Amino acid sequence: MGFSSSFQQGLSGLTAAQRGLEVIANNVSNSSVVGFKSSTASFADVFARAFNGGDSINNIGLGTSLSAVTQNFKQGNITVTGSPLDLAINGTGFFKTQAPDGSFLYTRNGQFNLDNSNVIVNTNGDKLTGYPIDQTTGKVTDVAGPITVSKAAIEPSASTTTSLETNLDARQAAISPTVTFDPANLSSYNNSTSMTVYDQLGNSHTMSIYLRKESTNNWSAYAALDGTQVDVGLSPVKPTTAPAQSAAGALSFTADGALVTPANARFEVDLSRYVTAAGVPFSSTGSTPNKFTFDLSKTTQYGSSFAIQNLSQNGYASSPFAGFNVGSDGVLAINYANGQTKNIAKVGLYKFNNPEALQPVGSNGWKATEAAGPELVSLSDDTAFGTIQSGALEESNVDLTAELVAMISAQRVYQANSQSIKTQDSLLQTITNLR
Template sequence: MGFQQGLSGLNTASKNLDVIGNNVANATTVGFKTGQAQFADVFAASLTGAGSSPVGLGSKLSTIVQQFTQGNITATNNPLDIAINGGGFFRLTDPSGTPYYSRNGQFQVDKNGQIVNSQGLRVTGYMADDAGTIVQGDLQEITIPISDIAPQETGTSASATGVEAELKLDSREDAIPVATAFDSTDPSTYNFSTSTSIYDSLGNASILTMFFRKTAANTWDVHTTVTPPSGTPIDITPATVPTIVFNSDGVIDAGLSTELTNGAFTQAITAAQLGTGASNMSFRVDFTGTKQWGGEATVIDLAQDGFASGSLTGFTISDDGILLGRYSNGQSKNLAQVVLANFRNPQGLEPQGNNLWADSAASGPAVLGVPQSGQFGALQSSAVEDSNVDLTAELVNMITAQRVYQANAQTIKTQDAVLQTLVNLR
């Protein structure tokens, strides 16, 4: 009798419809991966192996395989929405430290500053040290620090840049007689000036003003003043006034320029001159690239390496998973780096619901790495990965599964008719 075969066919067709229905229901679920029901026949054979052509006993559900193909990327307005473009899973942990894995990158910051998903699971990665260097190898739950960024005194950066001034001075200017004393308040005693902010050890801003005074052909003296927060300018020109001498082509002549080393001199400011409670300052003032040509004097570039303290105002996440903090003082610093996980056999992951998977013996252990390296894809901030469900294909599969269900029901109906005929024999 074919009742067993027809019944197994109904069961498998029903399971197939369940899987298709689940796919359709999750067509808008972020990070969802399509499931595919796979079936196998039920082979019938006696223990002695008798029979050369045994009839099978129907079909059975072999497994439900998830298709980890890439979903479309959709932009959002949340900087903590993160899409994975390529391989890998976000690694999340619960309060007990148990790891879970997900492709759903809809995150937010909780009251403790930790980046979490909608279930409160915490995103893990590598944290940065105070200097902004990512410390790889020490896997932690990512926490956004609430502390301010410390001020940096001008001239104390890793490269000790100090003040860099690239200018164009006007070769047509008349020289000012040596007998005319320099006076920062009298424009007739200098030819050109420019200013920039500098910062002391406490992050207080003062104004450094540089005055350029032409004393002879191709020769310029440099005088400096500082205006501390008190507001009164103070002459801080070195005892031996720095002099810039230009060649006939308008380029600095390093050999003839006095008090300059490689186009720069050292500017000192005492704590008493600052009056802010900060320590003494000393930094380079570099004129590399400065020219003397015919034409109005202009500032080409003027920069310095100090800054005041600042509070965190926002952050962005780069393609390689680095969380970059932006501060109110215009500075930025690395805060952390998101870590991704991958598996030798992603099909072996155990679904946990809520867009989560757990590793298993079938999946193998998680292999961790940073985005854009090896088997790991790139991250895209302010975006999510859509479900990879193809609604058109699923609806066609649904029609096919329905017809298969009807066909199996028809075999049962036919077998019933045959049995009825036998029962009615006289």
């Protein structure tokens, strides 16, 4: 019985060393695989309890066995690739993908691309899931699904707000009330500027702003669209022809040069009076007449030259797809040739309280298990689950130097157990040769 247990001990040691070498070999073979997480073999002794009056302190173990293969989710190094769909996680989170059979997997491999339908997938065809962003509210919705990158042109957007940040020279002389404002008469206003605005069809128009000093600390703001005057501050019924004189917005300043009128520093520029040079009403161009909210809140009147610090508006024409990118917060934004961007989805990061209990299924994927705990997802801008780096990949976290040292150690263990069996065999042969 003693010799039998001795052989069993040696064989269990050989088996354990072999399994340990298999784990090491698997780590080494995957050392260049993106997002791979190494494993460590854990062993436990095998003990046979003898019931000799309850005394088992003199019993000898029966060898060793593989108790667990533990996954190591330590962060791997990040390498820059430049491809917008190469995504690296710096933190503890996972990407969530949907397999063709509808099941969900978790992965650290961020090698994604677009399939024929412009859906983001990995090399196995699993679809990357994300949370759509509502285009009206800009908020992230709470139902995840595959992410599609539309390459269609962006639709035009009519200008609705404009902003002018400027200083009106307090030293300038007021224009005589007998001089009627006329865009063609340079003597009927003090300063002017212009910007491009857009209607609902994306057609561009030139909007000009004229500033006229009426008296000390009092100015008027006039507007014209493509050379035709439009009302500022009023919303009259649209006439069939453009008036010779449009209504103006009043600007009043304190003695210190601060704007006090209008109270909210915003005017409404009404395009309902706009008529083209050919006498065609604005609505006949195919667009519904719209209004601009004109922000003059940063206008001042100091004793310095007229200067434009900022002039902006929020409309744009239709423009083709130019590319896309994923931010560190996981927001996927489509870029267009006119400089506009559209946030379409947010890539969620998921984690588990016990990720070591996730079930590996190959191809750098894991399945959720009860032992891993509930799925946790972060859609906020905090970095609790990590950050995403676009144009980069996380390398395998295998430490080749440590693995090679462990391989030498496992080899020595295997040799020692082999020697143990040989020694037991030699003793048994000596006994059987006794005469």
